[in-house]
Amino acid sequence: MSGGMGNRSPPFWPGPRRMGGFGAPGAPGTAPGRGSFTPSMMHDEPQVARDDIIKGTDDDAIISKLSAVNLGYLDDPFVKYFVKRPSRRPPLINRGSYLRTRSLDTFTEQFIKNDITPSSITTTTTTTSPTSATTQSASTPSPTTTATAITPAAGIKKQIVSLGCGSDTRYFKFKAKGLSAHKYFEIDFPESTAKKAVVIKKNKAFTDIIGDPDLRLGLGGTELYSKDYCLLSGDLREFTESIVPKLKAQGFDISLPTLFLSECVLIYIQPGDSDAIVNWVGTNMDASLFVVYEQINPTDAFGAMMLRNLKARQIELPGIHAYPSLKSQEERFTSRGWQAAKAVNMNKLHESLSEQELKRISSLEIFDEVEEWQLLADHYCVAWAYQAKPQQPEPRRSQLIHLLANAVSS
């Protein structure tokens, strides 16, 4: 689904030393030595067969999102362009698609909307971020350092990086509402980005939103570049070596506050590789907010069955045992020095819906899957964390932290 790239593109993830994580040892497509993607691999039949399976899950997921849109759970006029054969999904799946999208939308919206204001320097807010961030942002900046403070009037530039974007439409949805970041980068494997680029390039609904006459395709149609939106192809397991240079070539700026989104993505790569991404972000970005949506609780009866069922679809979750709980999801960040981290499961998110919103979605269709919903929702979490590099002057750092804390508040 949006962001589900990890689950459908493993065959394109080169690097033999890492391939063992996908499929059973010796399963088709995991033979050692299968290096970077080359056209000849298309003729490798087991490989192609596996691709098809994985692509199937992607289609399945986009269909789920469209189902939620068509029933009125979500408002998104762009999803339909990615679905050839719409189909109505069961209520439980609709509700889950809705909740996960809504939750990440909320972070995105707050991140885009929040700005540095004079009041933000002195007021203490944030109820959900438990740690030092609140205290730091509360500290009044010393008058001697105001030279480095961000000028409120200018408005602070921000970036968004969607890791494994799949067919996600968030950039378009938000920009259509007049909400956009300075730069929005999407990254996925070439096969996914190529498909996405075609849809975007040939539909006015998308090009109008991008609104850049210089919008152009690149790298054999696997990438798209415009002023504020870039679709890039690459392998997240080579984040530092290959993704970062690509980002930088398109104007990615490590000094800007940046939101990183990972919707069911990190969990599909080996913990060593996902950790490398978190490490890079934590040590190189002046300020960043990281939002992760993925599965947890692999060892209880439902979780074990989930892994078995996914395995039957040749989908593995190499990351789930490294970060199997809410606590470990938070520690993924706090142990690396991030200022604040919080993880909640989908039940918690569901409970946090306003009575009015709950009433609205309850009226959309019958929902008689209460126990299964609770089980399922117990196995998915949203985790967020933010950091601001210590080696930067005050009050800028406090301002940045405050900005990020606001983006995750409420």
Add this chain to the structure above:
Amino acid sequence: MGSDLDRQIQTLLQCKIITEAEVKDLCLKAREILVEESNVQRVDAPVTVCGDIHGQFHDLKELFKVGGECPKTNYLFMGMGTVARYVFSVMLSIEIDLPGDFVDRGHHSVETFLLLLALKVRYPDRITLIRGNHESRQITKVYGFYDECFQKFGSANVWRYCCEIFDYLSLSAIIDDRIFCVHGGLSPSINTIDQIRTIDRMQEVPHNGAMCDLLWSDPDPDSCTGWGLSPRGAGFLFGESVAKPFLHNNGLELIARAHQLVMEGYKLMFDEQVVTVWSAPNYCYRCGNVAAILEVDSNLNREYRIFKDSDRSSMNSRTNPQREGPPDYFL
């Protein structure tokens, strides 16, 4: 009963459908039997009490293996769960892609319901079927039974025949005047068993009122106030302070009900005076739960038998599971 019926039962036991004409005939016969039943059907112990099957046909056969074949064992089903819910709607779309390779998983609500109905017609005194909240037009439409009927019979006729039968199903049962069996639970509109007897049940499950509550309510172990709003949008949550007086006033010792998935197959509440029995193992091939049936002997001693999903329905035995559409997750 004729050999035709026995033949149909044999067909259904192999998870094969019978003809539309046979379904029609079966439903007519079932109607004659069910119309004579009370809203509170009297059942004599010994009897084996089961919860919904949810179209998990092979697990129903597993249940018969564990509990004994009908008519040898006397059965009471507290609802059939005539839909496999989301599993089914997902798989339908896959079937269209892959004709001819679509077998035996989860979406056998038609075969399951018809088998139970055929057994009812064949052995009316050895199997009691009471209505669950899924035995309704609205739910079967949303959760796939309608589509399944259409898919398998080429028209909605079978769905229509089945829905007519739903309206005839009894609403509850009492075993030896002591154990009250109902699909969901209690209703604030009902204080006595006699009040249930006066309900006009020949209708689609209403959105509220006594009949709706019996099929939709859930016990709430955390309740201290008695009645609460149900997250399902129908029925109520009922607490201990409601359940115990109901039992006492009606001379009962236990409320047995289904309706809620419990990972351990059954769950006792309120000082063992209310029990949930869940009979669909690894529900929707996703939940990883075990299932249970409740055996009540002639002295009303109770024994719970736990069982797992049958090998045939287990994902493990699948050679090509993706073709058969494993359950949905958010990916």
